[in-house]
Amino acid sequence: MLSTLAVGEQLLQPQVSARVTSHFWTPLSPVPAALYTLPSPGEAGGTAEGFVSPLTQHSRWKTPAGQGLQRFSAHPLREDAGGSVTRCQGPDLLVSAPVSPVRTKPQRRCGPCWILRTEATDCCWKMAGRKVLIVYAHQEPKSLNGALKTVAVEELSKQGCTVTVSDLYAMQFEPRATRNDIVDCLHNSDEFNYGVETWEAYKRGGLSNDLIEEQKKVQEADLLIFQFPLYWFSMPAIMKGWMDRVLVQGFAHEFPNCYDSGLLKNKLALFSFTTGGSKEMYAKGGINGDIRYLLWPMQHGIMHFCGVKVLEPHICFAPEYVSEEKRKEMLLAWAQRLKTLWKEEPINCSPEWYFK
Template identity: 40%
Template structure:
């Protein structure tokens, strides 16, 4: 009988407070993965002091274009094997992982700038993608990514008709970033109403709800293979760079004119 191979999970935590719920949720993910016999890799970006600001100072002068062009500079450094050490470390983790689970809060209607900067620096042109290896031909086909995100707003406020904006749309640019690399993107796991202004009974209710979420998380990870995905248009749904008239629209970001 053939033995099942070990799954490698990369957990990326993006929160500056080690006592935050996001940190506890990431810890619950790690415990759940380890209980299943998985190998776990960790990137706690704030604890690592990861620098999210891309720029020419990270690269050897021979790789830097004048004027500075981020794509050309990354490509030259990747081909020469001279990417920044912190970036190369993260790249090695992403390449080793079968799945990535991102834990982060939603701030100002988007993931934290630290996570955006991690994408800009780590998902390097010429190393993690290029013109011929993206979307359906991405280098990370067969791998998955899951967002575990918190919002301060209530679930109703984050719905499609909510005052805070549709959280699925707010997270779509990050989802499409991983889609660009070839990942299968799972529908985000969201926990709402997580903020520090609850008092009295409301605070106790929140704390109990969050504890219940952490307890239930082990089963969610156990059922990971059955989690729903985010639909995207395949490459052949486009013609001359635009969505074909007979192709479905899966998002308001890529849609037919009314």
């Protein structure tokens, strides 16, 4: 993976190229990055002006904005068997490839490439290769929740993340926890205990296929985003059913392995939701009480209990009662936050955060 490369590490048989943009590093396939250098104005080894750009599927050279070539300064670093390894400096990323001293035409690069990592590109390296699962619960794709989900998919994908969406209503996800979740024989057929039966079934691989599929998505994800409208001070029943059925004992928790030692302790979670009431109604002195009180069972009682580190929630208050302009601002604020999401620190998962 690109995110594991050390400084100057060589990709002997690169299967991806690097798209250079002002915000992210995105793997492309199958064409590697290409370097276009112009004749140096000075003596050999001096600074040459050049261009770094991906070759698109139409073999056209573009900048991030799609308006011609982006200009950089190219500084040769050393000679080796592959030719000059050139450091290309610019406002976005540093990418280099073995090149002849002078090339006057764009070249497709199918040989070894060198990736140079610096402080400026560090956040891009961290984002590349991350996996995100969005558990989405809303009936209407045109809703603000639907738009928030789409913004997350688009922005995180731009960053190089692999984004998977579990659209619970579209999937017709079964929220009821029943005997049907165990596909083979019961551990105790005389007295059904859902918690015990799913625990035993998980250990022997006897859970239903829909649960196995969702657990696989969770297991692979670095970040879980829950996108939903607030229903009766909680999440919709279909999402609560997802929690009940997917996060079974043995998979997500197993006492005493809970909270900081929960089985999903290497993951992050973020609750993004809309409310019917205004921000003032959910203030500490408001009629509904502090919004953090409502987050205690969801963030602490479920996510933190399973070991997941929780990021600050993203709340859009009363979108049905604000202007279209204000709703657009909500979407822009969400997109802006997502650009730096991986730099955020989790909240302090303690009672003080919720009830201070």
